[in-house]
Amino acid sequence: MSNILGDVTQGTYHEEKGFWRTYVFSTDHKVIAKQYLALSLFWAVLGGFAAYLIRWQLAYPETAAPGASWIPEPFMYEGVVPPEFYNVLITMHGTIMVFFVAMPLLLAVFGNYLIPLMIGARDMAFPRLNMLSVWVFTLASLVLLISLFVPGGAASAGWTGYPPLSAKAIYTGVNWGMNLWIVAIALEFAAFLMGGINFLTTTLNMRAPGMTLFRLPLIVWMQITAGVVFMLSVGPLIAGAVMLLLDRVIGTTFYVPEGGGQPLLWQHLFWFFGHPEVYVILLPALGIILEILPVFSRKPIFGYRPIIYSTIVAGILSFIVWAHHQYVSGIDPRLAMPFSITTILISVPFALIVFALIATLWKGSISFPTPMLFALGTLGVFLIGGLTGIFVGSAPVDIYFHDTYFVVAHFHYTLFSAVFFGGFAGLYFWFPKMFGRMMNETLGKIHFVLTFILFNTTFFPMFFLGIGGMMRRIANPMQYEFLQPLQPINVFITGSAILLLISQGIFAINFFWSLFRGRIAGPNPWQANTLEWSTSSPPPHENFHKIPTVYRGPYEYSLPETAEDWLPQNQPELEEVKK
């Protein structure tokens, strides 16, 4: 019995549990984060494979894609993508990457893993709700997988699922695939609602003594802002998804024009969530950079409070920009201008954060281990994504660019940078904490250089494709005479994309090799200040042997009055300066 309770003076207890309770049905936030990590990496492989098939079809239409001949009919015909399946591929690629890779990786993995550790708590406020969240997400994953194999095929109305195309089975020929797609998305939302409630309540109520709101590491601020934005924006889309499902299953006419419904209504409901969702993904990624940059430039973050205020302002503004997705959808032209203005306005807080990051680097003593490279890579790539967003956010320019590859290039520059550059930065940085071992630096640097170059050679030419007028979501650009001169660019992009996908194998090798053979990390390999580095790597069940007391903010690097160039948040007093 005494073993279960541990030592009261230590303030901790370790309950011995079996395999299933420790690794599968666990309420430990660290295990849940790793479960989400496994699921998101699984989906990233599938989403990447869909991207490969899409790119092959665009470069060499109606030829057999190498390595795809194992996919049976009626999906593909000896490696050739038929047009209906092309629609499935683009729908699934978008759905998987946004809802089943980006959100679990950036929010669920880093949020679950870091929030309790960084605020000095033993676990989330609602550990069982947390476990429910990961299992509902698993269920959503299963439903989406099953939807690929039901009669009639998988959802093929695009990841945005616009009605009327999506509102009746007869329009696409897809019945159960689309219904299950809606169910999968709804379950995924439910999982992340539970996560958001947990993040917010935990951060408000479970902070260690001395951890005031303005001593929180910025990634915690970013995670909870993202959680609040998600919780307040997803409701209308849940309502919208219920309406879409009712239209399909019991024949209501919410979106069906002949019954008096309005197809445009869905676009408003979808983008009322869909645009804040972009920031829900971006903010945690920014948070990862904000944690990494001070550590590897050995400087306090520049403008801690202005960054927090900017984040909140951006979160509020993100609710009034949604209709910039609809400039060509039959929106009142008088509404186009206000939405252009708010869209350009939202770049102001983000510009402030980017400048604060650059100022953090200024005159720092910068080193370049892999996490730092990926963090800087995120910053550089996201900048291009953000700046091209000003083009497509302005109604006059967007009317030309709408639904072209310019848009595709733009959102891959924002999303790929946030999800993969940001996600890799975070994984390389916190891998020692999560698994107790360091990742291999040489492999990491090769991975970064290849990813950075190949990402740009893949997506930058898409801007030219878009300016040249190539539309999204077309299965065969060679069918259009005016696009035929652009075909060499498509071939070049596909070559880059394939190399980009292959080079991710380096990360996979590094990840699994380091898991078992990496150098033992020790509690604080990066000499960082935040609380998660004050406990062992990986942290014990319940995180801390004794709940730490916090004395200062998270970024006290290179203080003139200390001997070391770092001063952990939980260190009681300043050390004497060594003369």
Added chain:
Amino acid sequence: MKDALNMKIESMTLTGTGIPSGKAGVWCFLASEITVFGGLIGSYLVVRLGSGGWPEAAAHLSFSLALFNTLVLLTSSMTMVLAFDAVEKGDSKKLRTFLFLTILLGLVFLGVKAFEYAGKLAHGFTPGTGVFWSFYYGMTGLHALHVLAGVIVNIILFMEALGNALKPNEHRVELAGLYWHFVDIVWIFLFPLLYLT
């Protein structure tokens, strides 16, 4: 025992808002629920303002049945508050009585709703008849599901109160009450929007 003592020490030293975590969680949940119904009601208003010939469809609804249901639901909110009051005073007999009444009134509401649906369907007004009927069934149906969920929560609390198993977790009556009042308030919006136009 040692464990409980340990938790108490920790909860005193943690930096928090002073709001119990359960309550904060329920408020967060309700905030997102508001946006679900907000999206639905907003959609209804947009479609309603954008189409002609609307009141004719709405005239088929029974105002008196809905008024009766409104009174039932309002009364159930009152009994829920009385149940919470009984918890605070430690009166488990009253708690059981008022939880029982709340459940009963919730079931009456659902029964009337079912009667109403049956009548409409018998007259040929199905969800596919037109966009008004889509919204009518969609909005009241989603609300009825919320009422059903609340009734189930209250039944669980009632069963626990019967066996005195609720004792250490009596604050759950307050949390269930928050949810129940929310469901009530949603109906206060749905009633005029659907029946009084």
